[in-house]
Amino acid sequence: MLKHTPLYERHVRLSAQLVDFGGWEMPLRYRGIIDEHLAVRRAAGLFDISHMGELIVKGPGAESFLNRVLTNNVAKLAEGQGQYTLMCNPEGWVIDDLYVYRLKGNEYLLVVNAVRVEADTEWLVQQLAEQPDLGAVWVENASEVFGAVALQGPAVAAFADEVVTGKSVAGTDVPKVTALQKNRVGQFMWSGTAIHVARTGYTGEDGFEIIAPAPLIGGIWDRALEVGKSFGLEPAGLGARDTLRTEMCYPLYGHELDESTTPIEAGLQRFVALDKGEFVGRARLAEQAVQGVSKKLVAFRLSDKGPPPRPGYALFAPGEPDQIGQVTSGTYSPSLGLGIGMGYVTPKHAVAGARLEIDVRGRRLESVIVPKPIYRKQVDPKMIS
Amino acid sequence: MSNVPGDLKYSKSHEWVRLEGEIATVGITDHAQRELTSLVFVELPKVGRAISAGESCAVVESVKAASDVYCPISGEVTEVNAELANRPELVNTDPYGAGWFFRLRVKDPNEISGLLDASAYSALVG
Numbered sequence: 001m002l003k004h005t006p007l008y009e010r011h012v013r014l015s016a017q018l019v020d021f022g023g024w025e026m027p028l029r030y031r032g033i034i035d036e037h038l039a040v041r042r043a044a045g046l047f048d049i050s051h052m053g054e055l056i057v058k059g060p061g062a063e064s065f066l067n068r069v070l071t072n073n074v075a076k077l078a079e080g081q082g083q084y085t086l087m088c089n090p091e092g093w094v095i096d097d098l099y100v101y102r103l104k105g106n107e108y109l110l111v112v113n114a115v116r117v118e119a120d121t122e123w124l125v126q127q128l129a130e131q132p133d134l135g136a137v138w139v140e141n142a143s144e145v146f147g148a149v150a151l152q153g154p155a156v157a158a159f160a161d162e163v164v165t166g167k168s169v170a171g172t173d174v175p176k177v178t179a180l181q182k183n184r185v186g187q188f189m190w191s192g193t194a195i196h197v198a199r200t201g202y203t204g205e206d207g208f209e210i211i212a213p214a215p216l217i218g219g220i221w222d223r224a225l226e227v228g229k230s231f232g233l234e235p236a237g238l239g240a241r242d243t244l245r246t247e248m249c250y251p252l253y254g255h256e257l258d259e260s261t262t263p264i265e266a267g268l269q270r271f272v273a274l275d276k277g278e279f280v281g282r283a284r285l286a287e288q289a290v291q292g293v294s295k296k297l298v299a300f301r302l303s304d305k306g307p308p309p310r311p312g313y314a315l316f317a318p319g320e321p322d323q324i325g326q327v328t329s330g331t332y333s334p335s336l337g338l339g340i341g342m343g344y345v346t347p348k349h350a351v352a353g354a355r356l357e358i359d360v361r362g363r364r365l366e367s368v369i370v371p372k373p374i375y376r377k378q379v380d381p382k383m384i385s
Numbered sequence: 386m387s388n389v390p391g392d393l394k395y396s397k398s399h400e401w402v403r404l405e406g407e408i409a410t411v412g413i414t415d416h417a418q419r420e421l422t423s424l425v426f427v428e429l430p431k432v433g434r435a436i437s438a439g440e441s442c443a444v445v446e447s448v449k450a451a452s453d454v455y456c457p458i459s460g461e462v463t464e465v466n467a468e469l470a471n472r473p474e475l476v477n478t479d480p481y482g483a484g485w486f487f488r489l490r491v492k493d494p495n496e497i498s499g500l501l502d503a504s505a506y507s508a509l510v511g
Contacts, residue, residue, distance in 0.1 A: 017422075033448040034423045239449055305471070307426045307446050332425040332448045339426075361428075361444070 005050035006147040006214045007221055014235055022115035024051040026238050033239035037334040040203055040244055043232025044153030046224050047241055049209065050217060053117035053143040055124070058107040061135025066108060068134070069127050069280055070100060071263055073273035077102040080172030082183045082198060084271055087120065088281030092262040092288065096120050097253055101185045101198060104170055109185075109196065111211070113253040117143050127280065147217030151224055152207035152244075155231040160208055162227040163220070164188050164197055171196075177208065190216055202241060204248035204373065246329050247375035249299045249342060255311060255328045256297055256342060264288040265344070266297045267372070295325065296350035299374050301333070301340045302358075303366040308332040308339040309358050316357040316364065317349050324349045327358065335375045339367075387416040387510060390481055394497055395506035396457040401481065404497050409458050412485040413445065413476065416510040421447045424473040429465040429487055436460065436489070438496060443486055445476070458496050460489030 002025035011018065016027035027048065029036060039045050057066060066074040072085035082101035086094055096116040101109045112120050121141045128137055151160060161176045168174050168186035177197050180186055185198040195212035210220055225233060242252070251257050256266055263272050264285055274286050302309070309330030314323045330341030345356075352371045357364040393401045399417035403410045418424070426446040436442045436456040443454035465487040469475060476484035491497075501509065 028449065029422060032423050034425075243448060305426075307428060307444070307451065308448070310451065332446075334448070 003051075005048055006217045007048045007050060007149075010218065010221060011048065016235075016237060019238065021051065021238055022113075024114060026051060027235070029237040029239045030235045033237070033243060034334045036234065036236035036240035037243050039232060039234050040153045040205060040236055040240060041335055042154070044151065044155040044228055044234075045203075045236030045240065046221065046228065046233055047150040047152065047236050048148075048221070049150050050147035050214070051114035052148060053110075053112040053114060053120065053141070054146045054148075054211060055110040055112060055117075055121060056107065056140040056142050057110060057124070057137065058140075059135065059137040060106060061137040062106045062108055064134040065128065065131065065137045066100065067276060067279060068131060069124065071272040071279065071281065071285070072100075073276040074100060074102070074108070075276065079104050080168075080170075080185055082185055082200065086257075086263045086268065086271060087123065088263065088285070089123075089259065090280055090284070092264070092281040092284030093259045094253070094257040094261055094263060094266070095123050095259065097251060097257055097268075099198075099200065101171075101196075103185065103187075103196075109211075111148075111209075116253060117141065145213060146211050147214040148209060148211040149217060149221055149224065150201055150203075150207060150209045151228070151233075152201045152203040152236075153205045153233070155233070156205075156207050156228075159227050159231050159233075163224045164190065164195070164210065169194055180208075190220065195220070202250055203244040204250075204375065204377075205244075242329075243331050243334055246331050246340060246342070247333055247335055247373065249372035249374060251297075251342075252329060261344075262288060262293070265293045265295050293347060295344040296347045297328070297342055298325075298345055298350045298356075298369045299340070299342050299372045300356050300358075300367045300369050301336065301374055302338050303355075303368055305337075306339060306365050307360050309341040309360070309365070309367070314359040315343050315345055316359065318355050318357055333375065339365075340374050387414065387419060388481070389414070389416075389503045389507045389510075391503045393481065394457070394500035394502060395509075396455065396500055397509065398455045398457075399510075400454060400457045402457045402497065402500060404458075404491065404494065407491055407494060408463065409460060409489045409491050409497075410485050411457060411487055411489065412480055413454060414506070414510075415480045418477045418480045418484070421445060421452060422449070423447060424476050427469040427473045427476060427486070429469065430462050432462050432465060434462045436462065438499075445473075454486065456489075457500055458489065458491055459493065460491040462487050463490050464488040
């Protein structure tokens with residue numbers, strides 16, 4: 001039995017094509033993946049992200065505890081600030097990648113991958129039992145309590161204040177949601193209840209993620225579509241979410257990250273605060289940072305039109321007989337009109353500009369390793385002249 | 386509702402055939418292109434290849450997935466729609482016209498009687 005988000009009936013009414021995503025019946029697309037992708041790049045898109053998990057960690061020992069189990073430095077977060085971070089096991093392998101927000105004082109919100117909610121909760125509870133010296137800490141899986149939507153795209157700033165109105169009541173102190181800086185979170189009132197609004201996303205565009213008690217999320221979705229319509233806002237599904245994040249080279253758990261990969265191998269060293277003191281996985285990650293890794297994540301794009309690369313396709317270096325790696329994410333890039341992807345290769349082949357051959361049904365497709373992100377926003381010449 | 390022209394024959398795997406003499410033109414149906422969504426790549430068989438009915442003979446790729454296309458009737462490929470290499474979206478915009486896939490010299494024109502007519506195919510796709 002697939003789980004449904006609070007927005008499920010709305011997706012059905014919009015004639016969305018639904019798919020099973022980690023046990024959730026989610027919209028893959030509404031109008032079409034390419035149209036929705038381009039709407040987000042040019043105007044605005046609205047995503048149901050209610051499947052994502054929300055964990056609350058609080059108590060006098062919360063900061064010390066989170067700094068033991070997460071790779072980034074939680075102590076750097078001011079009230080109302082968030083950061084991307086990873087949770088590793090002692091081998092340095094990734095249990096999950098997530099956003100942690102310091103809501104207030106010693107209360108934190110962790111936004112985690114839908115498919116990892118149970119694994120994360122179990123791991124945190126187990127770690128808590130093993131580290132009783134840090135002071136009182138409570139871990140609560142609040143994923144069933146909350147629904148969430150992501151409002152993404154360059155036009156969002158023009159109407160977000162009409163979706164969630166008024167000033168913040170907690171977290172970052174701002175007079176309106178569009179006054180939030182990147183990675184900031186604030187609580188705002190929605191029909192008498194405080195909801196979380198964070199300026200972040202998974203598309204590479206400006207935008208907000210709105211996390212609210214599940215019964216409120218339908219009203220927020222409706223209001224956003226109503227207010228945003230004249231600005232080009234349209235609902236966008238998981239298909240566009242995947243093509244948008246792949247263009248930006250944002251990792252997806254189960255593709256670029258899993259329990260046989262470290263953040264260093266994934267090129268996420270800037271989210272690993274080796275200097276903050278002891279944390280789970282630190283020894284292995286510090287060793288890799290100095291001695292190097294046995295595989296490295298690269299981004300690539302096809303040299304010409306052709307079939308899009310797909311996860312699992314084998315990677316080769318021109319003129320070398322042995323496979324050098326494997327595609328982890330691959331798709332057609334609606335922004336570039338070409339196949340793009342990411343994959344792990346042996347470190348000596350992980351050089352931007354190097355040619356790469358992808359085996360597609362027995363045929364070798366020429367591609368080139370490119371710096372991340374694959375897609376960079378063009379500055380409109382009219383804007384600077 | 387998808388478009389199902391009355392003068393074509395159809396396979397259960399959503400290909401269409403237009404038989405003119407011993408030459409059959411093959412493509413995928415309007416229903417199939419809607420289900421697949423925007424196509425970004427079409428891989429066609431080589432001219433001269435002999436294909437049996439039911440054999441996988443082409444691949445269509447949408448943003449999300451690759452799907453096989455099966456040959457509805459046996460024969461030898463005489464011509465492919467080269468335009469699809471640059472404009473795979475023709476399959477979405479004109480599935481029974483400019484979005485055709487390939488032409489075959491059929492082995493046995495009687496094979497076509499094993500395919501569905503428009504009303505049977507309409508019933509299949511609801």
